[in-house]
């Protein structure tokens with residue numbers, strides 16, 4: 086809902102001093118409260134510039150950015166930055182401070198008392214899977230990249246900000262840990278409902294993490310702002326189509342759960358059909374189908390594994406087409 090936008094860009098352009106062209110131009114978009122917006126695009130298209138204008142690390146050349154209805158250029162920059170969580174790729178932990186001290190940085194600046202700060206740090210370190218009892222007294226150099234990134238997330242959340250800015254937060258992490266961290270952030274977000282601006286150059290990550298995606302093109306403009314499914318199903322331009330690349334249909338299967346699709350009675354299920362939980366994605370169902378000789382999977386209930394129906398390859402394909410049709414109806 087437009088009225089519930091927490092962050093709004095209106096006609097925002099940034100040209101760096103001496104630069105021949107704008108780093109980003111004519112930006113207009115809104116981020117609904119509690120949503121994750123992923124900013125994606127090729128290197129140098131202006132993603133980081135866009136993000137840094139929200140907490141005024143960079144000032145726009147023209148246009149207006151508002152946060153909860155307030156023009157950010159009218160808010161004290163230090164107070165603004167303390168009210169917004171910020172996570173970057175290189176983590177940026179203070180090397181000579183312990184993990185606990187790092188997470189406590191903003192609460193200290195805000196004048197929280199010792200007890201409150203300690204309890205908050207302990208709560209957050211537990212939440213991100215680097216418990217204070219094991220890690221609190223270590224220094225950043227004594228952590229793995231994945232652990233340091235978790236601490237970076239805890240630090241950004243310390244003062245419970247409404248908004249999180251995340252600039253390629255998992256960009257330097259190995260692929261397995263990266264998938265783990267993505268899953269954990271999504272799990273946290275289901276409880277936290279923060280408004281998150283998440284920069285990535287990886288379209289797969291943008292699709293997985295975003296409630297909405299903003300695709301920037303190499304001309305420093307917004308090429309498409311839409312749901313991940315709509316970007317994959319209906320790229321707004323040749324540029325977006327090329328950027329999305331091959332495999333858009335497969336990607337879309339990752340966005341739907343088996344439980345969203347009407348199932349067929351399991352009475353006729355063949356004995357060698359693979360079994361898969363209804364909470365799995367259609368992509369996982371297809372993977373199971375391709376690994377078996379059966380033409381359907383048996384879908385089981387999340388609690389207890391009781392069979393609740395079957396899903397065939399044809400039904401899976403139909404489900405994707407129907408979803409596309411329904412979206413077109415909504416778009417009209």
Ligand SMILES: Nc1ncnc2c1ncn2[C@@H]1O[C@H](COP(=O)(O)OP(=O)(O)OP(=O)(O)O)[C@@H](O)[C@H]1O
Nearest residue numbers: 101102104108127128129130131132133134135286
């Ligand atoms: N401080 C600066 N001074 C001058 N030009 C800059 C500055 N920061 C960025 N730029 C230029 O602005 C453009 C956008 O840069 P930005 O860092 O926002 O892109 P990006 O999409 O985040 O790129 P990447 O994915 O490579 O990090 C680039 O052409 C860059 O060279």
